[in-house]
Amino acid sequence: MSDSIHPLRTFLQLHLASDDAAVSNLPFVIQFLSPQHPSTWITRINSLVHSKDPGARWAGLSIACQIALFSRALMLENARNWVGAALPLFSRKEEPVPTLKAATRLLIYIFSVAIDTPEFQRQIASPNVPKFSLALTIVAENHPSRELRLLAIDSLSALVPLYATLHKTLHGRLSALCLRQIGVSAGYPTDSSLTRAASCLYSVLPATGGKVGSTTLWRKSVDEVMVLSWASLHALRTTFRPLRQHQSLQEDPMVSIPLNVDRLRGAVFALSGLLEYGQPRPGPFNCHWGLWLTSAKHY
Known part of the structure; x- marks a missing residue:
């Protein structure tokens, strides 16, 4: 299907024309995504992913994750670009929680689904999975957002069995x-x-x-x-029972x-x-x- 008659072209011209429009129209746009995407659509999504505006990055990462769900071929084609844009976000102290959530979901899906592709493993997964896991570990240890910490721990639970040697x-x-976390602190x-x-x-x-x-x-x-x-x-x-010698009097x-x-x-x-x-x-x-x-x- 050519770009000129593709239905997503309308969304590109009206709903994703600007960064602000992409953020506002994201829930509506995601409902109408399909397995086929014109090249201009992918170009626009990549520009959102690399945007300096955190809201636009959130929209771009969210749409990229949906595209990956629809099309494995497009995911593999754009994986290097998306991983390169999403991974550095974890080192930014002021990055909003929704953007980090979207980046986590996108990366965990990419690394989980493409595990059976040797070339992907060698060029993308092996160099980046340890960095991603370390970033998730730091989030799970220190981030103030409970939901993000929970997502980080769940993501690590999925990654460790898939890339066991990389987590040694x-x-x-x-x-x-x-x-x-299991032991709980007073x-x-x-x-x-x-x-x-x-x-x-x-x-x-x-x-x-x-x-x-x-x-x-x-x-x-x-x-x-x-x-x-x-x-x-x-x-x-x-x-x-009666207090024993080894028990603390302050207990x-x-x-x-x-x-x-x-x-x-x-x-x-x-x-x-x-x-x-x-x-x-x-x-x-x-x-x-x-x-x-x-x-x-x-x-």
């Missing part, structure tokens, strides 16, 4: 991130969605060890979660009980994910207490 250097940092509100997301990420981290090392990492992860589980359970079971049951219940809940989520882990792992696992903890999800 990030294993320690990601593991610490997950354990902090004085911080518990977020069950973030805890579940961190547990899911924690359960796939053993894959970074490869065929040989994943077994050791899986066992180490289970041991760490069981230590947290036992400590939380012990604190709850001894709450109403307030009004704080320690909810705190340890939250820690136990997080450990349950993590242990459930590890027991469902799909990679080869050691033989029989004595999971009597693990199964008991798994059944305690109502806490």
Whole structure:
């Protein structure tokens, strides 16, 4: 279909004529996207993606993600351009949250769908996935937006199994991130969605060890979660007993009980994910207490 008669040409002339128009008309434009796109349309989307205006970048990245969903060929053709525009956004401190969300969704889709293309893997994925994962890790650790942190953790959970060897250097940092979220800290509100997301990420981290090392990492992860589980359970079971010497006199049951219940809940989520882990792992696992903890999800 030629550009002169393509229906998207009308949208290009009227709804995407300026950056402000693109932002205002984005919800309407996305409804009418189709698998076929004229060359002038792609050119305009690329100009939006590289725009200096954050709103226009958000619109361009959102439309680019929809185009990638419709056409694998167009995605592969423009992947280098889109990745090159989206990845640097994470290093800008003042970048708006909606733009970072759109960039995350676009990048995670590109890196996930094109994994079976060797040329794409060599030229685009291998150099950029570690940078993207590091950026997501920083977001998950420090960003004030809860929704963006949750999206970053979920994205890492999808990327790690696909590019396990590329995440080997990030294993320690990601593991610490997950354990902090699962373990909960006194004085911080518990977020069950973030805890579940961190547990899911924690359960796939053993894959970074490869065929040989994943077994050791899986066992180490289970041991760490069981230590947290036992400590939380012990604190709850001894709450109403006479004070023991090893217990702190400053420990307030009004704080320690909810705190340890939250820690136990997080450990349950993590242990459930590890027991469902799909990679080869050691033989029989004595999971009597693990199964008991798994059944305690109502806490």
